[in-house]
Amino acid sequence: MKALVWHGKEDIRCDTVTDPEIQDPRDAIIRVTSCAICGSDLHLFHNFIPGMMPGDIMGHETMGEVVEVGTGVDGKLRKGDRIVVPFTIICGECDQCKRGNFSVCETTNRKKHLADKVFGHSTAGLFGYTHLTGGYPGGQAEYLRVPFADATHIKVPAGIPDEQLLFLSDIFPTGWQAAVQCDIVPTDTVAIWGCGPVGQMAIRSAILLGANQVVAIDCLPDRLSMAEAAGATTINFENESVLERLKELTDGKGPEKCIDCVGMESHVMASWPDTLLDRAKQMMMLESDRPHVLREMIYVCRPGGIISVPGVYSGFSDKLPMGAFMNKGLTMRTGQTHVNRWTDDLLRRIEQGEIDPSFVITHTVPLEQGPEMYQVFRDKRDSCVKVVLKP
Amino acid sequence: MFHLSNIVRSKGDPKLVEGGPSLKRPQDQLARALGWFSIGLGIMEFVAPRRVTETLGMEGHEMMVRAFGVREILAGVMSLSVDKNAGLWARVGGDGLDAAALLSGLTSDNPKKGNIALALLVVGGIAMLDYRVAQDTKPGRPPRNARRKLYPSRSGFRKGLQAAKDRAKEMTQHAAAGVTS
Ligand SMILES: NC(=O)c1ccc[n+]([C@@H]2O[C@H](COP(=O)([O-])OP(=O)(O)OC[C@H]3O[C@@H](n4cnc5c(N)ncnc54)[C@H](O)[C@@H]3O)[C@@H](O)[C@H]2O)c1
Ligand SMILES: [Zn+2]
Ligand SMILES: [Zn+2]
Numbered sequence: 001m002k003a004l005v006w007h008g009k010e011d012i013r014c015d016t017v018t019d020p021e022i023q024d025p026r027d028a029i030i031r032v033t034s035c036a037i038c039g040s041d042l043h044l045f046h047n048f049i050p051g052m053m054p055g056d057i058m059g060h061e062t063m064g065e066v067v068e069v070g071t072g073v074d075g076k077l078r079k080g081d082r083i084v085v086p087f088t089i090i091c092g093e094c095d096q097c098k099r100g101n102f103s104v105c106e107t108t109n110r111k112k113h114l115a116d117k118v119f120g121h122s123t124a125g126l127f128g129y130t131h132l133t134g135g136y137p138g139g140q141a142e143y144l145r146v147p148f149a150d151a152t153h154i155k156v157p158a159g160i161p162d163e164q165l166l167f168l169s170d171i172f173p174t175g176w177q178a179a180v181q182c183d184i185v186p187t188d189t190v191a192i193w194g195c196g197p198v199g200q201m202a203i204r205s206a207i208l209l210g211a212n213q214v215v216a217i218d219c220l221p222d223r224l225s226m227a228e229a230a231g232a233t234t235i236n237f238e239n240e241s242v243l244e245r246l247k248e249l250t251d252g253k254g255p256e257k258c259i260d261c262v263g264m265e266s267h268v269m270a271s272w273p274d275t276l277l278d279r280a281k282q283m284m285m286l287e288s289d290r291p292h293v294l295r296e297m298i299y300v301c302r303p304g305g306i307i308s309v310p311g312v313y314s315g316f317s318d319k320l321p322m323g324a325f326m327n328k329g330l331t332m333r334t335g336q337t338h339v340n341r342w343t344d345d346l347l348r349r350i351e352q353g354e355i356d357p358s359f360v361i362t363h364t365v366p367l368e369q370g371p372e373m374y375q376v377f378r379d380k381r382d383s384c385v386k387v388v389l390k391p
Numbered sequence: 392m393f394h395l396s397n398i399v400r401s402k403g404d405p406k407l408v409e410g411g412p413s414l415k416r417p418q419d420q421l422a423r424a425l426g427w428f429s430i431g432l433g434i435m436e437f438v439a440p441r442r443v444t445e446t447l448g449m450e451g452h453e454m455m456v457r458a459f460g461v462r463e464i465l466a467g468v469m470s471l472s473v474d475k476n477a478g479l480w481a482r483v484g485g486d487g488l489d490a491a492a493l494l495s496g497l498t499s500d501n502p503k504k505g506n507i508a509l510a511l512l513v514v515g516g517i518a519m520l521d522y523r524v525a526q527d528t529k530p531g532r533p534p535r536n537a538r539r540k541l542y543p544s545r546s547g548f549r550k551g552l553q554a555a556k557d558r559a560k561e562m563t564q565h566a567a568a569g570v571t572s
Contacts, residue, residue, distance in 0.1 A: 003405065007396075010473065013413050017405040046473050055396030055407055110401070137404050145404075186563055204547050210559035225541035231552045238535065283472045354558060359547035362540075371414050379531035383540035 002391065003141035004370040006056045009047040012371050017057065020137065020145035025072025028149035030064035030083065034162040035139050037061075037370070037387045038170060039196050039263070040312055042378050044130065048264060048288070049314045051114070051130035060087035060127040061169040062139025063162060069149065076150040083153040085139060085146055086339035087170045089125035092151030103336035108148055109134045123336065140370060142391040154343045157351070163358035163388065164350055167201070171386075172357045173342040175201025175261070178310040179209050180342075181333040182257035189213040191246055191255040191300070192232070193293045195223035197386045198310055199261035200360050203232050208355070211257075215249055217242055219267060222383035226360070238269075246300050256305045258297040263311030264289035274319065281318065288315030298325045309334035360386040367391040418527035422475045425524060429467030429482060436460030447510065448503030449496040459489065479525035486518035 005015040020029055038061055043049050063084040066077050077083070090097050091107035108125035109115055115122035115132050125147065128138015136147065146152055156165045179202055182190060190206040192199050195218035206214045207230060216227035219238040227234050235245045246255055268275040274292055281287035297307050298321050307330055325332075349355050362385045365373055373387045394407040436443055437460030440453040462485055469478030490511060497507050533539075548555040 001405070005407065005411075007413065010419075011413055011415055014411040015407055016409040016411070017407055020405050021403055023403040053396065053399050055394070055400060057405060135401065141405075186560070200547075204555075207548075207552070207555055208559050210556075210563045220539070222539040222541060225543050226545050229543050229546045230548065231546070231556070279474070283468050283474070353549045354555065355547050356549050357547060359542075359545040362542075371411075375414065375531060379533070381531060381533055383542075385542075 001142035002367055003057045003137075004059060004367065004389075006044065006052050006058055007054050010045060012045060012058060012374050014368050014370055017141075020143055022068060022070045023145065024147065025070040026148050026150055027070045028066050028073055028077050028146045028153075029068040030062075030085065030144050030146060031067045032062055032064040032139055032142055032144055032391045034064075034166050035059050035062040035141075035367075035389050035391070036166060036169075037140070037373060037377050037389070039198060040129070041374070043264060043312060043314065045374055045378060046265070048282075049130055049132075049312075050118075051132040051135075053131060053135070056128070056130075056135065057137040057141055058128045059138035059140030060129055061166060061171070062127070062144055063156070063166050063169065064144065066149075067143070073150045077153060077155075081153075082156050082158060083146075084156055084165055084168045084343075085127070085144065086152060086154060086168075086173075086343070087127055087129075088152075088336060088339050089127065089134070089136065089147055090151050090340060091148050097151070100338055100341040102338040102340050108152075111135055126336070140367065140389060142367070151340075154340065154347065156347065160350065161358070163361055163364075164356055165347075166388065167197075167357040167360070168339075168343050168346060168350075170337065170339065171197045171201050171360075172346055173339045174198050174310050174337040175203070176205040176342050176346060177335075177337050178202045178259045178261065178308045179205035179211075181308040182206070182209075182259065182306050184209045184211050184257060186210050187212050188257050189215060189250050189255040190257040190259065191215045191217065191297075192227075192259045192261055193217045193297065194261035194263075194311065195220065195227045195234075196261060197360050199223075199259075200226055200230070200385070201357065202259050202261050202310070203227055203230050204355060206257075206259075207231055208349075213249065215246065215255065220380055223380075223385060226385060229359075237267075242296060243300050250302070254300050254302040254305070256302050258301045258305065258307045260293045260297060260307070260309045260311040262293045264291070264313045266290045266292035278318070287318050289313045289317045291317035291320060294320060298328075298330065301328065301330055303328040303330070305330055307332045310337070312336075361388050363387045365389060416527075418524050419475075421520070421524045422470055422479060422528055425482065425521060426467045426470030426475070426478060429463045429470060429478075431467075433460045433463030433465075433467060436463060446503065447493070447496055447507050448501040449507075452492075452496075455492065459485075459492070462488070476525060476528045476530055479521055479528060482521045483518060483525055486514055486521055489514045490518070 094106040105124035112122040125134030216232040278290035440456035466481040
C-alpha cells in the first residue's frame with residue numbers, strides 16, 4: 001500500500017510499504033477513506049520530538065471502513081463498520097481508562113520502558129507518533145491496523161460526509177477539552193493563543209460552552225478571519241501588543257481563562273527576545289521547547305485564573321515565571337486529549353447540526369501529494385489551515 | 392529490495408517495499424554539507440589555533456582564531472537546523488570576517504603571504520557557494536505583506552453564531568438549575 005513515511009528532518013515521502021496484518025486478536029484493519037495532517041505532525045516533521053525512526057508511518061487523524069477484525073474484538077466491531085480512529089490507543093480496562101483518562105492508558109504503549117525512563121510513567125500508545133508512545137504505524141496510509149480495536153474506535157453513522165466526522169479523531173475533542181478544562185462561566189473572557197486548526201476548534205468550543213468573550217491571537221490574517229467568523233475578537237501580534245490589547249479588552253484585569261494552542265514551536269520575532277534565545281538554545285539542544293506563549297499567559301492571566309495547554313511540549317522549558325504562576329494562584333491543566341471521553345457528545349452535536357467541523361478544511365488532495373502538503377501547511381502558504389488527504 | 396529502516400520495524404508492522412521521491416533539493420543537501428564543514432573547521436580552529444596562525448604567519452592571533460572557531464561551530468549548527476537559511480547567511484557574514492582577518496595579515500614582511508593568498512582564494516570560493524545556497528534555500532513562508540485568502544463566512548455553526556450562543560446560554564441555565572442536557 002501507499003503511506004507517508006518519515007525519513008528524517010523535513011523529509012516525508014510517499015512510499016510503497018507492505019499492507020498491515022492482524023497481529024493480535026484485539027486488532028482490526030481499516031481501509032482509510034480520509035486522513036489529515038495535524039500541527040503535531042509538524043513537530044515530528046521538524047524532528048523536535050525525540051524518538052522518530054526512518055521508516056515510521058505518519059498520521060493520527062484517520063477514518064475508514066473496517067475490512068478485517070481479529071477474533072478478540074468480540075462483536076464490538078464488524079466488517080463494513082464505518083469508524084473514526086481516535087489518535088490515542090486505549091484498552092478501555094485499566095484504571096486510567098476507567099476514569100476516562102484515556103490518553104494516559106496504562107496498557108497500550110508497547111514501548112513502556114522508554115516512556116517510563118523519559119517521563120517517569122508511560123502514557124497511552126499513539127498512532128504515528130514516535131517510539132516513546134509505542135511507535136505504532138500511523139494512518140496517513142491506505143490501510144491502518146487499529147490495535148485494541150474493540151475499545152479504540154468511534155462508530156459513526158452513514159449519511160454524514162467524512163469531512164464532518166474526521167476531526168473527531170483529534171482536533172475537535174482537543175479544542176473541546178481545552179475549553180472544558182477552563183471551567184468556563186458566563187462572565188469569562190477566554191483568550192486563545194494560536195488560530196491553527198486546534199485554536200479554531202477551541203474558539204468554537206469556548207463559544208458553545210458559554211464564554212462571554214473569546215479573544216484569538218495569531219499573526220496570519222487568513223486564520224484570524226476564520227476566528228472572527230466564529231465571533232472571536234482578534235489580536236494580530238505582529239501589529240499590536242498582545243498584553244496591552246488583552247488588558248484593554250478586560251478593563252485592565254486580564255482574561256480569566258487562557259488557552260495555549262501553539263505549543264513548543266512559538267513564532268520567533270526580534271521584538272520578543274526570549275524567543276530568539278529559546279531558538280538558539282533549541283539549536284544547541286540546551287532546551288527542547290520555545291515556551292513564549294506559556295510565559296505570556298502566566299503574565300497576563302487574571303489572578304485565580306486557569307491556563308489550559310493543549311499545545312504540545314516535548315521536553316524542557318526554561319525561564320517559566322513560576323513566581324508569578326504561584327503568587328497569582330493560577331491553575332494549569334494540560335494533556336494529550338482523552339478523545340473518547342468527549343466524542344459521544346460531540347458526535348451528537350454534529351448530527352444535530354449545531355456545528356460542522358469541516359469549516360476548517362482549506363485543502364483536500366490525494367495521499368500522494370502529502371509530502372508537498374506538509375511543506376504548504378508548515379509554511380502557511382496558500383492560506384492553508386487544514387489539509388485532508390484522500391488515499 | 393533491502394531497506395535498512397526495516398531492521399527496526401516491529402514484527403508484523405508494514406515494511407518499506409519501494410521508496411518514493413524525496414522533496415530534498417540539491418541545495419538542501421549542500422546546506423547540510425556546508426553545515427558539517429563549518430563544524431569541522433570550527434573545531435579545528437578551536438582546538439589547534441596555533442597550527443592555523445603558524446601556517447598563515449600570523450602568530451599571536453590565536454585567541455581570534457579560537458573565537459572564529461566558535462563562530463564557525465554556531466553557524467554550522469544553525470545550517471543543520473530547520474533555520475538553515477539563517478545559518479547560511481551567518482556563514483556568508485563569517486566569510487567576510489575571515490577575509491578581513493586574512494587581508495590584515497597580508498603584509499609585505501609576512502614570509503607566509505603565499506599561504507594567505509591561497510587561503511583568501513579558498514575563502515572567496517566558499518563564500519560564493521555559501522551565498523548561492525543561502526539564496527536558494529529561502530524559507531517558503533510567504534512574506535508578511537503577501538495577499539491571503541480570508542474566511543469570513545466559515546463560522547462552523549450551521550445554525551449561525553447567534554443560535555450557538557443562545558444554545559450555550561440555555562445549557563448553562565439548565566446546568567445552574569441542576570437539569571442535565
Ligand atoms: N493535546 C493534544 O492532544 C493535541 C492534539 C492536536 C494538536 N495538538 C497541538 O496543538 C498545537 C496546535 O496545533 P495546530 O494543528 O493548530 O497547529 P498549527 O501549527 O497549524 O497552528 C499553530 C498556530 O499558532 C500560531 N502561533 C505561533 N506562535 C504564536 C504565538 N507566539 N502567539 C500566538 N499564536 C502563535 C501560528 O501562526 C499558527 O497559526 C500543536 O502544538 C499541536 O501539536 C495537541
Ligand atoms: Zn494531532
Ligand atoms: Zn487503558
